[in-house]
Amino acid sequence: MPTLTTTVDGLNLPNPFVIGSGPPGTNLNVISKAFQEGWGAVIAKTVSLDASKVVNVSPRYGKLHASDGKEVIGWENIELISDRPFKLWEEEFKKCKDLHPKGVLIASIMEEYRKDAWIEIVERCQATGVDGFELNFSCPHGLPERKMGAAMGENPEIVNEVVAWVMSAAKIPVWAKMTPNITHIEEPGRGALKAGANGLSAINTIRCVMGVNLDTLRPEPCVDGYTTPGGYSSRAIKPVALRMVMECAQLIRREFPGRSLSAIGGVESGNDAAEFILLGADTVQVCTGVMKFGYEHIKPMCEQLLAFMAKHKFETPADFKGKSLDYFTTHADLVRRQAGRKSAQKSAAASKAVRSDAEWSGSDFVKQSDSLAH
Ligand SMILES: Cc1cc2nc3c(=O)[nH]c(=O)nc-3n(C[C@H](O)[C@H](O)[C@H](O)COP(=O)(O)O)c2cc1C
Secondary structure, eight states: OOOOOEEETTEEESSSEEEOSSGGGSSHHHHHHHHHHTOSEEEOOOBOSOGGGOOOOSSOEEEEEOTTSSOEEEEEEOOOSOOSOHHHHHHHHHHHHHHOTTSOEEEEEOOOSOHHHHHHHHHHHHTTTOOEEEEEOOOOSSGGGGTOTHHHHTOHHHHHHHHHHHHHHOOSOEEEEOOSSSSOTHHHHHHHHHTTOSEEEEOOOEEEOOEEOTTTOOEESOBTTBOOOEEEESGGGHHHHHHHHHHHHHHHHHHOTTOEEEEESSOOSHHHHHHHHHTTOSEEEESHHHHHHOGGGHHHHHHHHHHHHHHHTOOSHHHHTTTTGGGOOOHHHHHHHHHTOHHHHHHHHHTTOOOSGGGOOSTTHHHHHHHTOO
């Protein structure tokens, strides 16, 4: 019988599904609900020492629907980090560990670019009994205006320096959460791992504009007539997340073997999780998926992941972690491999796939496009 039980950085999780930082971990009530429903771990909503500076707006979400007008495939948010006082969080972290001693509770923290502030937040959270830290170097809106979040995460030297401050005080595992709003995610990733972070989390939301209302001509989500670019999440971002998780996994495999990786971005099913684990993830986080389907969604996700494992005779998530990583190569290598495969050339000719750009014609354009798709 396969098992989903997994150990990451010394933390024992009943399954690799982790609540990603955001509304699903925004207070003790909802965190308790997550543990009751059987989530593997919870990353609480990001906290900072001075919540009085955090002022949210409404509306702060925007949804992108599929052509059926119902299914939500993309989600923008312009939500900030937690607006609840840090003292309250300290109490709730403590209570949470009393109520759920076996539940793995990870504090997501963010501070200004000051060593004393980072050390203080680490020491005070740690004193509550939380099991680990995730460092939010990645919020793409609002906080960068205060040089926090993604403003730090896009600078590998600053990431390196701040992680070193955190590691000087932390006695529990530390994951650094990466921004996708950068060309090479490996660079801040390397900065964090060089400074001693136990692992990386990737990705946070992708900077976006959800749309423009064609009646009012105002961009959305619209607050008193105006908007600001926000963070894109949900199913639509999964392909970008898979690519960036793969790049982080390659970095870890090459330069930092043994460090962990927590994948995030559009996960809604056990099969989504299997894909991220195949690309090197130890755990898989879900944020918008919980907002769409509720905490109970953990059950079908676990069942589907177990069914995938049974089909391939994998006993544990570690058995297939990174198994698909070996199959990334250069485009030049793909051309070489294809040239060596006569049968593939024959079947391409038989399927009437376009073989050179001169063959494209205006009338069959859609069919020809299809002929080249997987
Ligand atoms: C409404 C909302 C609020 C979020 N707040 C936080 C936050 O406080 N800290 C953080 O690190 N990430 C935050 N995130 C980002 C998520 O943790 C996650 O990285 C991102 O949404 C991609 O995963 P998903 O597609 O499963 O939502 C937030 C996401 C959403 C949708």
